[in-house]
Amino acid sequence: MKLLLPLAIGVLFGAGTYLMLQKNILKLVLGLSLIGHGANVILISSGWIGSGQVPILGKEEGAPFVDPLPQALILTAIVIGFAALAFLLVLSLRVYRDLKTANIEEIRGQRG
Amino acid sequence: MTAILTIVFLPFAASLFILVLSPVLQKVQVGKKLGSAVAFVPFVCLSLIIAWIPELKSGAPAIFNISWVKTYGIELSFLVDGLSILFGILISGIGFFVVIYSVWYLSDKEDKVKFYLYLMMFMGAMLGVVFSNNLFGLFTFWELTSISSFLLIGFWYHKEASRYGATKALVITGLGGIAMLAGFIVLYQITETFDITKILTMGDTIRSSPLYVPALILIFLGCATKSAQFPFHIWLPNAMEAPTPVSAYLHSATMVKAGIFLTARLSPAFSGTAFWTALVAGFGLTTMVVAGVLAIRQTDLKALLAYSTISQLGMIMAMLGFGTQYSGEAAVVHILNHAAFKAALFMVVGIIDHGCGTRDLTYVGNLRKEMPHSYKIAVIGCLSMAGLPIFGGFISKEMFYESTLHMPFAPVPFLIPTVAVLASLFTFAYSFKFLIWGFFYKAPEHPPHHPHEAPMLGLASPVFLALMVILLGLTPGLFSHALLEPAAAAVTGQPADLHLGLWHGINTPLIMSFFTVVLGTVIFMRLKKINAVQDEVSASVPWLSPNFVYNKGFLEGIPLLTRRCLWWFQSGYLKHYLFVIIAFVMASVFMFSVSQGWVLQLDRLFKTEMTLVQGLTVAFLICAATATAVFKNRISAILSLGMTGFLVAFLYVVMGAPDLALTQYLVEAVSVILILLVFYFMPPYFEEKATQNTKAVNIGLSVTVGVVMCFYMLMVMDSHLVQSISQYYLETSEKLAGGRNVVNVVIVDYRGFDTLFEICVFAIAILGIYAMLRLKKKTNTKTREATLK
Structure with missing residues (x-):
């Protein structure tokens, strides 16, 4: 698992970058979304200790708790990531409506 | 205390006053009244400074402090000693005459309000420079002189040449100012104070410090650019686009002497080493010779005076560079002499320009009958400039020769005196070119209108200055005890004892003067031939002039370089930006891993x-x-x-x-x-119509990112850089916040503000989305107007 997690992060980042380098504005949005997932997985991995307990007090079983702090951070990140995704989607929709293109290279230099 | 504050801030107050009243003043015809009123400002300053002279003899210089930025030792501190008094008198005295002269010179069509606004600002800044006792105060006033000089040179801003000249002056003196500021900071590393009087007592510490050379070079760069030393002199001839009163004031007597002033001011702390002499005297002598050679070529009288000023500034710089007590005294004497005769000559050029419509020797000549009074002033000024007896210029010229004979660290015997005589030959030649060509020889062409003499108002100032030139020659004792000795003492750091006089018996300097006159006459007789050769040389090798470097390298080169850089950094392609961002992130991740000395331990990873x-x-x-x-x-x-x-x-x-x-x-x-x-x-x-190359780059970059992130994570997971604070949350969650789900408690309680801002971000995103969906594209204003019609 320890080897697989970094591999998953690598793939998330790599695939996200690949999508962002394309010319379609929607692929850019999808790519950003993938990189967002990658960042979240990095955070959760940093607090991971193999087999830990869910950090809810009251029914301790002796095993150590999973680090709650990265979880709190990810919770914020997921919500903000969603806000950004929605914003970008609507932005690209507006760009397409006004400029009649979804190609990033063609948007360059145009004024709406 | 009140007196010194009045001296420095009265001109600023006048400037501010004019600025506030300018809407009113610009409506009414101010005529000659404004100038006459403004003349009171330099007059008050001058009187206050002169009134101070008796106090100077009583001993220690007076210091006045006002706290400014206390924690950094930056104070608005003023120092009144011989040197600042001498310069203060030059600034306010010549300022007074220049204002009087400008009342005649400026026609009613000119924007006088703006002119006096800038001029007073400049005067205040200049007085601030010479009376400052703190390096930062001095620097502030110094930069103010650059700015106000820029405004004054560009006074006729509708002319292309004025704008060019103003920019050039600002660029060159501004860059020098930055170097000087750096120099002050280096100096602070040695002395740990910005207080000038304290710095002056630390001469030995400064000279033995390893930072001595960089500090000196940087500060001197500021002085050399301001005082138009070769090769930074190129801004001064272009600054002649300013109205003549400005040229007479700024570019002969005051601003260009700011560099001289600072060199003189700091010389007790810096001088006395071989490096000082090589640097300062080297620059000075080179400037003196080069500018002299260039001056004899000019046909524009104002340009001739501009180059002559550069040459004379070089001479003063050289005397400061010699660093002996005698040369320091000589420099002080020549500062006063030069200011008097050069300001008078500039005013004569202004009168010629006014009277003939041009000041070019191709059109102007044989003026002694049409302009009898200007002619007399020119004779006095030119003879003093050429260094001929009975005028002040002769005395300082002799002192200059004498100081070259006794200079320390002389590379080869007789070399420096020979260079001094050589430079003076050109001085002699251009002085006579001004006088003889302008007032005796007939010009090849006719001037635009028939020459006429200026009225009393225009002549008053140059006449008075010419009288000063005569007095400086005949009765130098009048000035030496009260004014020059305290100033020389401030420059050399030793009590000065001047015995100025025209006749010291037949000695080496007198013989050198004799050669100067004889050989100078020879050069003057062959001036036309020499000028022809000079024109040929300058036409065939244009890159010889530093102007070439400024125009091609600076004015054209820098915009070109900027455009190249801009094109490179801001291509407008999203992909390029992404590329730079990704490459930067990858590089910093890599650097961080290396700096932590992380090693990949695969065997441990497989065991989990x-x-x-x-x-x-x-x-x-x-x-x-x-x-x-x-x-x-x-x-x-x-x-x-x-x-x-x-x-x-x-x-x-x-x-x-x-x-x-x-x-x-x-x-x-x-x-x-x-x-x-x-x-x-x-x-x-x-x-996606992409070439094979682009595809390869895209895939390559993506794979790199993936691999780097993967390895980074492998190493991060195995190391523990910092102790997590989670243990605290786990322990106190129930006690302090009363919640068992620690993650939820962290979100709403411990990091409640985080969540609050997160909600803000969400709200902003929602507003943005709403706006993007609902707002219509704004139609062009023109089309809207069209539809309204």
Whole structure:
């Protein structure tokens, strides 16, 4: 698992970058979304200790708790990531409506 | 205290007063009244400074402090000693005559309000420079002189040449000012004070410090640019585009002497080493010779005076560079002499320009009958400039020769005296060119209108200055005890004892003067031939002039370089920006790992336990993410992205984070619907027409990012850089916040502000989305007007 997690992060980042380098504005949005997932997985991995307990007090079983702090951070990140995704989607929709293109290279230099 | 504050701030106050009243003043015809009123300002300053002279003899210089930035030792501190008194008298005295002269010179069509506004600002700044006792105060006033000089040179801003000259002056003196500021900071490293009087007592510490050479070079760069030393002199001839009163004031008597002033001011702390002499005297003598050679070539009388000023500044600089007591005294004497005769000559040029409509020797000549009074002033000024007896210039010329004979660190015997005589030959020649060509020889062409003499108002100032020139020659004792000796004492750091006089018996300087006159006459007789050769040389090798460097290298080169850089950094292609960002992030990740000395230990990684469920989740996640990137059909791509999200959520479940999983499921479901909705309105995927090369770069970059992140994570997971603070949350969650779900407690309690701002971000995103969906595109104003009609 320890080897697989970094591999998953690598793939998330790599695939996200690949999508962002394309010319379609929607692929850019999808790519950003993938990189967002990658960042979240990095955070959760940093607090991971193999087999830990869910950090809810009251029914301790002796095993150590999973680090709650990265979880709190990810919770914020997921919500903000969603806000950004929605914003970008609507932005690209507006760009397409006004400029009649979804190609990033063609948007360059145009004024709406 | 009040007196010194009045001296420095009265001109600023006058400037501010004019500025505030300018809407009123510009409406009414100010005529000659404004100038006459303004003349009171330098007059008051002059009287206050002169009234101070008796106090000077009583001993120690007076210091006045006003706290400014106390923690850094920056104070608005003023120092009144011989040197500042001498310069103060020059600035306010010549300022007074220049204002009187300008009353005649400026016609009613000119914007006099602006002129006096700038002029007073400049005068205040200049007085601030010479009376400052703190390096930062001095620097502030110094930069103010650059700015006000820029405004004054560009006074006729509708002329291209004025704008060029103003910019050039600002660029060159401004760059020098920056070097000087750096020099002050280096000096602070040695002395740990910005207080000038304290610095002056630390001469030995400064000279023995390893930072002595860099500090001296940087500060001297400021002085050399301001005082137009070769090769930084090129701004001064172009600054002659300013109205003549400005040239007479700024570019003969005051501003260009600021560099001289600072060199003189700091010489007790810096002088006395071979490096000082080589640097300062080297620059000075080079400037003196080069500018002299250039001056004899000029036909524009004002340009001739400009080069002559450069040459004379070089001479003063050289005397300061010799660093002996005698040369310091000589420099002080020549500062006074030069200011008097040069200001008078500039005013004569202004009168000629006014009277003939031009000041070019091709059109102007044989003026002694039409302009009898200007002619007399010119005779006095030119003879003093040429260094002929009975005038002040002769005395300082002799002192200059004498000081070259006794200079320390002389490279080769007789070399420096020979150079001094050589330079003076040109001085002699251009002085006579001004006088003889302008007032005796007949010009080849006719001037635009018939020459006429200026009225009393225009003549008053140059006449008075010419009288000063005579007095400086005949009765130098009048000035030496009260004014020059305290000033010389401030420059050399030793009590000075001057015995100025025209006749010292037949000695070496007198013989040198004799050679100067004889050989100078020879050069003057052959001036036309020499000028022809000079024109030929300058036409065939244009890059010889520093102007070439400024025009080609600076004015054309820098915009070109900027455009290149801009094109490179701001290409306008999103991909280039992404590339730079990604490369930077990758590089910093790499550098960080290296700096931490992380080593990959694969054997330990394989040992960690892993359940089948966890393994399968991650494996599916990898497949889904790859699929999102490679699918050519957009519905499939979206579904793969949704799949990725759900798998990440499942990963949270198996990694002990149920809250995250819940949120992720919810968000992912909404996201997929939202993306599908937007895609409905958008065109299908178009084919990415990319070349093989681009594809390879894209894939290469993506793989690099993936691999770097993967290895980074492998190393991060194995190291523990910092202690997590989570233990605190786990221990206190129930006690302090009364919640058992620690993650929730952290979100709403410990990091409540985080959540609050998160909600703000959300709200802003919602507002943005609403605006983008609802607001209509603004129509062009023109079309809107058209529809209204």
